[in-house]
Amino acid sequence: MFDNLSEKLDSVFKKLRGHGRLTEQHVKETMREIRLVLLEADVNFRVVKDFVKRVGERAIGQDVLKSLTPGQQVIKIVREELASLMGEGEDNSLNVAARPPVPIMLCGLQGAGKTTTCGKLAMKLRRDKRTPLLVPADIYRPAAIEQLKTLGRQLDIEVYDSQADQDPVDICTKAKAYAELNGFDTIILDTAGRLHIDTELMQELQRIASSVAPQEILFVADAMTGQDAVNVAASFDEQLPLTGVVLTKLDGDARGGAALSIRAVTGKPIKLIGMGEKLDALEQFHPDRMAQRILGMGDVLSLIEKAQHAVEADEAADMEERLRKDGFTLETFLEQMQMIKKMGSMESLLKMIPGAGKALKQAGGMQLPEEELKKVEAIIRSMTQKERSDHRILNGSRRLRIANGSGTRVQDVNQLLKRFTEAQKMMKKMQKMGPKGLKGMLGRGGQLPF
């Protein structure tokens, strides 16, 4: 997500690490580079100015200069300031505690991802044991109502039957009454995309807001937005009582400077982030984790959370049992890979591991791990059960057969086996150390051999 920014800051900090003590000149130089990095990441220039000033002031302070590891100190300050800029320590959870039906309204520019986010939000609310009603109030874009209705069908969540010739304000008030009568506790209002300078349409939003009194008014913003992000967000915020921000399309390679800027300028918390095209790809925003990720410190917390989501507890227990009985074999290795695959693309997982993002770039492109995984899977699947449980019996002719069967070359089979034996050795070492180190991670399994 924020790889590029992390990489740039990395090279800035490398210079810092080289020095035992920092002079004021060093700090100044570093701040200049941080300024450039943030500007290039689309962080608004006013926000950058403030940020650099604050970090500089803290860094030049006595405690830092006299400390023994000044480079680390500066990194710490930058991380803290980044996190606080993004709303660290504030409550950014969705507020739906009110008399039902609780209206949540989404607004923003065209193409920010409002309708998709509505669908994702409905799914999230249902997971939280609520009964949402989706309300299409975009009568302008062709087939926008149809889009939400289709999403509703996919999710099996009811969509209010709006028509394109109705008035949006009317739709919303009627939908609220309908929700009250039919036992829905939350209504999600999908409004049309509009420019913040379109007075007429902005007034329409105000009328909707005053007639249904939304508990949450969320501004949906595209993470790829440039310097204009703050103008748009500030203008929406002036005209509507926004309660929070949803940042979409964060699964691309946008540096996401908009995240920093919008939060800093409007003061409204970023509540949710869109992380993919699938309808479950809407996540809680964690400022501290984001700051860590920006600085290339990885996001192990999210990774563990994901692992817990994807791997059922009994599945993990079963795996542990088998590992104890049979040891780490190609068979268990394949199963572990299957579990990991459930957590998402290798690309997104590896990015969460500290340092892995950079290693991945050096390995030559993002598609590599996924391809590699497919190959490994094909190779193991071309083995007999006996071979899978004891790889030592794999002689030359067996290897040739496996290579032919899996559409790979003997070299690929050899390479896999070599990596596997290395991983096996590592597993043995770790098992000696006790299960503590790995608990909770990757289904209590092992290390990937690549």
Next chain:
Amino acid sequence: MKAGLAKTQNSLVGRVDSLLRGRTVIDDEVIEDLEEILITADLGMQTTMQLISALEKRRGRGQLDTPDQLRNALKEELEAMLQLDSKSFDVDGKGAPYVIIVVGVNGVGKTTTIGKLANQLTRQGKKVVLGAGDTFRAAAAEQLSIWGERTGVDVIRHQEGADPGAVAFDAAKAAVARQADVLILDTAGRLHTKVNLMEELKKLRRILEREIPGAPHQTLLVLDATTGQNALNQAKLFNEAVDIDGIALTKLDGTAKGGIVVAIAAELKLPVRFVGVGEQIDDLRPFDASMFVEALFEK
């Protein structure tokens, strides 16, 4: 064009003007402030540095001492960057249909751009066929069909979740059979970092190539003017995957500064072909570099 660009003018040139107002000499401070203005117009660091160093060179030669000289120099440099040769957009196809494939990330305005383009071509007396290649997003095909109805154009569509390759194939067949002049294929929005989805685009291209000789004649990348530096990555990766011929820059009617156009032209040499300046069916205009800069700098 001028009306749509009013905001850009206010922000970029307006700020340059207010920077220069009351000054008689160009000093380091002015250059530094100018740098900031260019960055905040989304021109990007690299392009800004390139512009600044070009201006510094002129200053070194003593050709940049007054505000007027600076203003003119900036205009010249910008225009030079934007002036690119582009593949001709000649839909006057005799025989095989002229094939346009439209690509871009999610939510940039691909379908709307196609609707506007289809309308313009129809009014020029061309027979247009649209292919609803976005089978992924809910109701994307409906959206294109509504545009088709508005302009009286045939839309070839499959069910949601169908293989876009099959749509491309059928659309190409239909365009030939119905003796269309132009075929425009819509595609699902995709982030340029999703390798498998980019592979899918390559496949669509191959299918068109196979069905109609010389197709696609025009691969159009749609970019959102509000996008920041990420637009460069988008242009770069889409270009690597499917060879972009031109760019349609949408949503220039907001307060977005559109400076990313300059960065893309300077760094990737990809020409802008259309700009979208509003929601009306006529609000898609051909891009003209000198006019663009003229409009930017008109007092």
